[in-house]
Amino acid sequence: MNRQALVVGINRYPDLENLKRPAFDAEAIAHLLETYGGFRVRRLPVCVANEKFQVNPKPGYGEEEVDIKVLEEEILQLFGIGEKDCPDTALLFFAGHGLRKPRGLKEGFLATSDTNPEQELYGLALNSLRDILLESDVKQQIIWLDCCHGGQFIDVLNKADPGNAGKVRDRCFIAACSASETAYATGEHGLLTSILLQGLDPQQRQVGKWINNLFLADFVNQQIQTNEYWRNFPQRPVFNNSGGAIQLIQGVKIDKEETVSTRQPDICPYKGLQAFDFNETDPKYFYGRTALTGELIEKVRTGNFLAVLGPSGSGKSSVVRAGLLYQLKLGQRLLQSQQWKILPVIRPGEYPLQSLAEAFAEGNKTALRWLKDALNQNGAIALQEFVADVEAERVFLVIDQFEEAFTLCQGTAKQEAERQQFFECLLKALDSTENKLCVVITMRADFLGKCVEQEYAGLAKKIQEHLVTVTPMTFEELDEAICEPAKQVGLEVKRRLVTQMIVDVKDSAGSLPLLQFSLTALWQQWHQQWQQGKPGLPNQLTLNSYNELGGLKGTLEEQANKVFQNLSTAQKEIAKWIFIELTQLGEDAEDTRRQVTKYQLVETLGRGEYSEDQVEEVIGILNDEKARLIVTSDENGVSVVDIAHEALIRHWDKLREWVNAERKAIKLKRNIEQAAAEWESNGKTEDLYFLLPGQKLIAAEKHCGSVPLSYLAQEFIQISRLVFQRRVAEQQKTAEKNRSDERGQIITLIITLGASLAGLIPTIATIAPALIGAVQPVILAFNGLVAPIHINSVIFTLIVSLIIGMAMVTLSWMIIRFMKISRRTNKL
Structure with a gap:
């Protein structure tokens, strides 16, 4: 791997105050990079001491000086501009004066030896450095600036195209201070260099392990926050990491203890049909979306609204939860993001204003009632007050499966009005909270048309202006998503299996859930053999096992049918209606999943022929870790049930047959239940306006025996x-x-x-x-x-x-x- 570095330390400035430490700073960094990082280092200014190249602390008359022409040419060469070949990794370290123009746009500069502000000579413009990086084809770009006003470089870079015209880049930018601050020195080195040298100490990592840019950013953060000495300095280093991790320094620490096997046979590193979540475990096994995660981070750094759209099964929820949110919590990509208030992830559901209140209530039922009433009465003003009351620099709200605002919040005038109020509340609050509130939504791409059917407070325009589309994973990303989680638990995915799975996924849109489900089934098969003590069992997942399970699409079908066939006759009928209840019929779109409270599900299906205990038992079977066809969760003290993923609706033939056979009856049932809910909300009045009229009543009575109805719906029909x-x-x-x-x-x-x-x-x-x-x-x-x-x-x-x-x-x-x-x- 071609790794090159340019370290610059300028002590001597004929027309500025001379400095004492930059050359020593640069040499200390150069030594680490050469010795432990595998970098080829070019030094400026350079001299020879003890038969070694070193950064020259006191270049004399006639010796090499770092004027603007020399520095610019060296940087152009470092990043491969105009060169036939460019390095894989390029690192620029600069220590010296940093300047800003005193008038006009306050443009920032790296001061070179020929800098003379009186003659309007300021050195290399940070804008020029930005342009070089944007043009460069170097995949891993690293810039460390230990100078005054260095943080302005991060600002000017992000004002340009953060996606770099579609080029995928891993970047690490660290500056000694913000654009308006002065950089200081302490002891032998500048403040930033002192922290970098500690963070890059190879003794912090075992032999074979690497210190990367994410670890380094985390180290800088911790030092500034916890070290009393650094905390008292009137400057704060700033950084910005994007893309994937960049290996910097290889560890040399030797542990005297015996190395423990990495094999963890009881841990499944895959998620089946579930999304990777925002917690302490799932992100450890979330791979393949580094570039997309970096793009999302850049978007929220500079804006307060982000719409993540893609087809069902493209991984929208996972990348936002286990990618974006987890990285913000770590604080390794955005400075101080670990101090942001990340609210619980919500889904709109049937009553989106209540869901919004739940995010701020965080499980407090008393607060929930008050917050809900406030939102209903005052809308955006109330939400603005909620945000203002949070003691954090930013309040981060993720609304997952945003399409539920259309699929579930519909059918009655009251729900239509609540949907409109929900959109207005969000968008107006975003405009009035001075960037403190940041909202991220995930939505199926085929629902974008729904957003333009009405004005909806400018929702469609907002989405189009702040849109990130989740595109299919590349070959390399799929390879990483398949292999890396297995490595974390000591397993190997054989290359033939990896190749076949990638081919299968590439030919099938929205099939990431099927990929995860197949990998989970492969792990379960291996784990069962390991528990049985199969002699000679290798730590491998193989193509033969994959074919036995039925391949990408056959695995899900086979598993669902297997679980269903093991049920009794009564349990099969209950299971059928559980899946139907958890399926939302599409209106000019594909069917989607539908979240239902466990109480409602048990109460509806446990009437008449089957008992509530029987329904509870079937829910448990379908939710068992070996089945995982449905999932249960707790939301503000209420147990809810959900289908594991929409992939089950699309790819399980039996479920599609059930839904299609009962579609007319299901639609009538849902209409009755919606009308019953509105009737209940109006005090179960006998006003004919809220009851079923003649023909609808006849149709309801005709079908009420063929579909399970809740007690409320049956009471509604009886009263009608x-x-x-x-x-x-x-x-x-x-x-x-x-x-x-x-x-x-x-x-x-x-x-x-x-x-x-x-x-x-x-x-x-x-x-x-x-x-x-x-x-x-x-x-x-x-x-x-x-x-x-x-x-x-x-x-x-x-x-x-x-x-x-x-x-x-x-x-x-x-x-x-x-x-x-x-x-x-x-x-x-």
Whole structure:
């Protein structure tokens, strides 16, 4: 491996104050790197003493001076700019004056021998050093600056593209102080050099072990925080590590005790279908995502929101939990990040505001009620106050499986409103907490479209501006993820098996859970043989065993079927409905997992044919460490059950068959349960608005015998039926009364009209002679045209009465018709 270093220690400055220690600092670092680090070291300025090259502490007239041209050319050569070949690892150490321009943009510089501020000559600009590193193809880049204002280099580098145009880099930057501080010396060396020499002491590591940049950063941190001597200095070293670990110094410590075997046969280094979590154990076996973890760290260093998106099974949760959070806790990548307040990881669930309150309550039930009420009433203002009350520089909140805000918080107007309030609360608080609150979300990439369906307080734009996509792992990363965990417990994964597993994973998107599950099954098989004392058992996982298990996809199917077939008939039916209950039906998307409280699961399935004890027993079987098809956990004192991973939903044929066969009934069941929950939240009112209407009630009653329903849902259906029957009875009673009233009204109307007609006849008879006299001239006028017409009073009276009677009958019919139409309108 080609490892090169350039160490620079400038004591002599013709136009600045001369220094005493930089050359000694540089030489001490150079000695360690050459002797114990395997570096080829170039020194500036250089001299020969005792037949050895050394950093020249007092270059005289005519001897090599480190002017800006010399330093820049040496750095360009170190990092392979313009060179045919470049080293694998390049390290630059600089000790001397560090300057900032007193006016303008306060640009930082490494002062060279020809520096003269009066002539606007400041030395090598930190911006130029940044540009060299960004252009360089050197994979491992190390910069240590023991000078004033050196921390500005980290600032200017991170203002550029932290991903370095897609190039994967392992980097270690350490500066003696921040951009605004002055660097000091103590004893023989500068402050930073003194700490580096202690941290790089090869006696701290056993023979064959390496001191790397992460250990060194941790050492610097501890010294500044715990060492009383260093803590009193008016400067604080700053650092930034990204990418993977860089080996610096090889240990020489020899332990007198016998070396203990690294084999730990009872520890499984793989996670099956579960994600690697943020705890003390899982990160030790989390490999293959170093570059992605480094990218996430850089994002949160400079911003307060991060959206990690990728397909299901791409490892989003693992890289955030066991990668990002664990590194922040260690404080080896970002200075002081170990002092940040990392809140418990949450999932939105059905009630995201309650989940948000749970993160801050941290298990305190009394506080939880108060926090939840505050969020419901005051939203972002309340969240801002929560953050302000936390005694830490930053408050870090991870919301895993963010898509649950769409898949679970839906179906009712109340939940839709809570979802909107949840988004507004988060985003407004981020804008108002002055970077103290940092939120990281993980979400399936196929749910990004859901974020643009509504405004959602600018959620879609926020995600697009702060997006990191989890891409498939490279060959090298998969190799590391397969082999390194096994090494930690003294096992070897045979090369043929590694190659075959990588080929299988590469051909199958979102298959990291299947990879972990297969590796877990291989370890379990090996462990069982080890427990049985199989003679000659090698510490190896082999391709033959992998093929016997069924390969990448067959292993999961085989294991799930094996667990299921070992159940009794009754247990199989219970298990079927456990898996169905833990599956969320997709709406224009794939089905996903659904978290359910254990109480709700047992109470729903333990009614009728099966007992609650039987349900509890099946949950235990499926959650057993040998099965691990479902997982149980405790969230704020409430036991919850979850399917181990969505890979089970996608790749277990039997589960897909169950869900597809019952899809219509499941959807109806979920709708009933959502409506029942809203009905309960409104005091179990008998208001028809909150109950099942006619056709929906009939459908619910039709299917309630074919799907298990909770007690609340069954009560909801019963009350809906009782209220519906009561309403029908009332309507029938009202209809009968209306018909009786109608008959009475018609009879009364006929009698009234008849009486009216009888009363009119005498009146008509009285006025008939006069009326006849009035119309007689008209009649006589037509005598010449038609036959003569003779009308007497009696006939005239009968004709008029008949006309009036017909008019009254028509009027009665119209009145009755109007009454019937009015009653129909009232019913509607």
